[in-house]
Each structure stands twice: as C-alpha cells, then as structure tokens.
Amino acid sequence: MRVLPYLLYLLILACYQVILAPLIAIGGVAFDLAALLACGVALYKTEMTSLWFGFFAGLVVAVAQPDLLGWHAVGLALIAVAAFHLRDRLNVESLSARLLLVTGGALVHQLAIILIDPSLRALPLLWQLAIPAAVYTTVAAFIFFLVKDRYITIQRVRELF
Amino acid sequence: MSWLGTLIARYPRNLHLATFVVAAAVLLSNATPVNRWVADIFLSGLYFPFVQVKLFVADLQGVAAENAKLREQLVTAQQRAIANAEAGRENIRLRSILGFTPPPGYVLVPARVVAVEGSPRVTEAMINRGGEAQVNVGQSVINEEGLVGRIKAVTARYATVELLTDPLNRVAARLASGRQMGIIKYDRESGLRLDNVPVLAPISIGDTIVTSGLGGVYPAGLLIGTVRAVDRPSEAYFATVAVDPAVSFVRLEELFVLRPSIE
Numbered sequence: 001m002r003v004l005p006y007l008l009y010l011l012i013l014a015c016y017q018v019i020l021a022p023l024i025a026i027g028g029v030a031f032d033l034a035a036l037l038a039c040g041v042a043l044y045k046t047e048m049t050s051l052w053f054g055f056f057a058g059l060v061v062a063v064a065q066p067d068l069l070g071w072h073a074v075g076l077a078l079i080a081v082a083a084f085h086l087r088d089r090l091n092v093e094s095l096s097a098r099l100l101l102v103t104g105g106a107l108v109h110q111l112a113i114i115l116i117d118p119s120l121r122a123l124p125l126l127w128q129l130a131i132p133a134a135v136y137t138t139v140a141a142f143i144f145f146l147v148k149d150r151y152i153t154i155q156r157v158r159e160l161f
Numbered sequence: 162m163s164w165l166g167t168l169i170a171r172y173p174r175n176l177h178l179a180t181f182v183v184a185a186a187v188l189l190s191n192a193t194p195v196n197r198w199v200a201d202i203f204l205s206g207l208y209f210p211f212v213q214v215k216l217f218v219a220d221l222q223g224v225a226a227e228n229a230k231l232r233e234q235l236v237t238a239q240q241r242a243i244a245n246a247e248a249g250r251e252n253i254r255l256r257s258i259l260g261f262t263p264p265p266g267y268v269l270v271p272a273r274v275v276a277v278e279g280s281p282r283v284t285e286a287m288i289n290r291g292g293e294a295q296v297n298v299g300q301s302v303i304n305e306e307g308l309v310g311r312i313k314a315v316t317a318r319y320a321t322v323e324l325l326t327d328p329l330n331r332v333a334a335r336l337a338s339g340r341q342m343g344i345i346k347y348d349r350e351s352g353l354r355l356d357n358v359p360v361l362a363p364i365s366i367g368d369t370i371v372t373s374g375l376g377g378v379y380p381a382g383l384l385i386g387t388v389r390a391v392d393r394p395s396e397a398y399f400a401t402v403a404v405d406p407a408v409s410f411v412r413l414e415e416l417f418v419l420r421p422s423i424e
Contacts, residue, residue: 011207018211048177055181059203066200070188077181 006053009037013060029129031136034061035109036144038076039102042083043092054080068116075112079105095145099138106137254415257305263419264380270294270418272302275319282349283410284327286310290418291318299378301419307384307407308332308372309416320418325353325385326410333376334385337369345370345385345404353386355402360393362400370404380419 013033021030034057042050054077062072083105086092092101110130114120120129146152169176187195263269272288279285290296292315302309302322310330313323323330325347332345334355341362343355358364368388374381384407392401 014203014207015211018208019215048174051177051181055184059199060207063200063203063208066196067191069196069199070185070191073188074185077185 006041006049006056009041009053010056010060013037013057017061026136027132029132029136031140032106032109032133033137033140034058034076035079035106036102036137036141038080038109039083039105039141040144042080042105043087043098043101045084047081047084047088050080050084051077054078065117071116072113075116076109079109079112095142095149098145099141102141103134103138107131107134110134251414254305263417264382266422267380267419268422270296270420272296272320272416272418274413274416277413279324279326282326283413284324285313286322286324286413286416288320288322288416288418289318291316291320293317294418295420296320296418297420300421301379301383302416303383303419304408304413304416306409307386308379309408309410309413311378312418322416324410325406325408332379332385333373334370335373336364337371339363339368342373342375343370343402351401351403353404353406355388355404356399358400358402360397360400364388364391364400364402366391 016033021033024030038050038054038057041053045053055073057080058073058076059069061076062069065072083101086101090097092098107130110133111126114122114125114130143152187193188199270290272290272294274286275289276287277283277285278287286309288296288302296312296315298312298315300312302311308325310322310324310327312320314321325332325345328347328349330347333342334345335342339362341358341364343358345353345355347353355370366388370385370388372379372381372383372385386404386406386408388402389405390403392403394401
C-alpha cells in the first residue's frame, strides 16, 4: 500500500504529459511536473524513495523515446537524490528555500533533457525552453507549497467570495 | 537463503543502490529489448487511458467542426433552394407572359416593381423604367392578368403607377359581351365597382369587363375583371355592380407599360 501514492503520482504525470501540458503551455512551454514531483518527494520522503520515484518518473517522461529511457530515468533519479541531500544537509525548510530547490531541480532537468536528446542540442533552447520552464515550474511549485502549507485552503477561497 | 534476508536487513540502502545501478545499466546499454518492453508497459499501463481520452476529445472536436460545416452547407443549400423555387415561380410567370401580345399600335415596355405604397390597400407602385425607356405620364400599365393602372409620374429611370385600387383612378369600361358601358372606380368600403350602369342594363354575375377605349387614356379591350355582384335598387336609376379585379394587386412583380409605337 505504500507504493500506491507514488503510482498515483506517476498516473498524474502521465495524464499531465498527454492531456494537460498542451493545454496549460504558455508559448509552447509547460511546467516541468516530473521535476516538481521528484523534488517534492525528495523534500518530504526518504533518499531511496526519492531515488526510485525519480527513476520511474524519468521512465514515464521518456516513454516515447525508448532509446533514451535510461538516461532520462537516471537523470531524474540523480536530481531527486541530489535534492534530498540538499534538503537533508542544508536543512531546507522555508518556502523560499524549497522554491529555490525546485527551481534548480527543474532547470537541471531541462538542461539534462536538452543534453540527452540529440535533436534538442541547441544553445537557444536554454533560454527558449529551459529557463522559461524552470520559472513556470517555480510558479506551480509556489502554489503547490502554499496549498501544502495550508496557506491556501478551500475555506479561505470560499471566504474570498 | 537466510544470508540474503540478513543482507537485505542489514544493508537496505546498498541493496537499493545496487538494484538501481543494475537497472540503470541495463536501460543505458540499450543492448537488450528491455527498453522497448518498459516503454510498452508504461504506454499500455499509464498512458493508454489518457491517450484514449485525448483521442475521444479530438474526435468530439472534429464532430463539432464537421457539424458547424454541415450547418453552414445546410443554410447555403436552403438559400439556394429558396432562390431556385423563386426562379421557378418567375419562370412560370414569364412563360405565361410569353404569349402575351400588346394591342395594335402599342409596344410592351417590360418593368419590374421596385416599391409599392398605400395602406391598407396598395394604391401605387414604383417601377424601374422611366423617361429613358420612353415611359410617359398617362401610359397604361398591364401584366399578364389584365389592367394594372396608368403612369402617374416619371423620372429618368423610374415611374410611379397609379393602380386601379387608387380611389382617384377612373377607367372607362364596358362589358366584353353586352357592350354596356360604365366607369370603373375603387371604393374603400365596397372595393372595385362599375358605375353608371342603368338598372335595366343586361348585366349578370360573371360577365367580363374590359376597357372601352373612350377618353383616350386606356386602349380598348384590356381586361379589368369580372362582375361579382349586381344590385338593382327599385328606386335608383343606376345599378351597383361589384367587380372582382383580374389583377392580384398584392403580388405585383413584372409589369408592362403600353407605349404607343413610334411608327
């Protein structure tokens, strides 16, 4: 039963990849949910959980490119483990520190995607794709952390109206 | 096998790392079909329902677009059908006009009604022929059914027709068979009637009334209508003759001005 939430996360990730990402993309750039989830798991779970979740999230993201499956899986797994160790050693607790961690994770993941895929190896993609995606992911992470920290609740949203 | 359990219990982290390294090595090597299997499993297990949903939505969008296109085609087809029906009706009218010949000494100037005036009954009509087509005041206007009226006013390209339904209009008329003469005029209450017909005149319901040609306004022999009712009051000198006009004044479209021939 402990695996069930992570399967749900992977299902959400697949749904995002297929349906949601094209809908919420701004100028062709969508936020990096895989990096956000991997960093999120790293922030709240153990090292091994982060490792395996990053690994499987990488597989889900790269399912359309079987030849690059391993690189994506290993890349995201290493990002998740690195995030875990940063959180563990730097005692990342504040909202801004967590956001910085997610931003870094998303940026590194986007760079990894550009480097892994030969068809994407172009410098302009750094500011056309990687940096905007990292910024967009930071915004999404900000909302996610506000909800998780209960700054945004259904009750408060109702009170607004 | 107890040593394996002990190993897992004592070094879970190392075991995880070792498994990860092996899995990563297998996937990175690309030497086995494992990558394809893994991709197939994830595609059929995780992606399949969402791909189906996306295809379903795309189908719905396609259906909506097709529906809009078909609606547009339907509207176009309906408009075309209405235009065709109108053309058919016009064709029937024009066919009936084809055999129509003007009285001797006159030529037909075809015209189309562009506007009508009068309420509740139409008393005037504007046609798209005027001075440029040698249409002049006083000329008779007919259609395939009979006498419509006469030209009342003319501009270069348009003319106003005073219809028989105008109470100020007077037409010298006679019975087509009995030669009895009278004056056709329109009364707002009783409609078209033939006046100045003696009580004892031989006139009966259904008799045809045509223009007499007297007065020089209308050529002789143009059909005006048929007798609908005859009232012969004992104390009066003239009978009251109600007439059904041959022309339907509520649907005037193609008219002909009777223009005297030049020669």
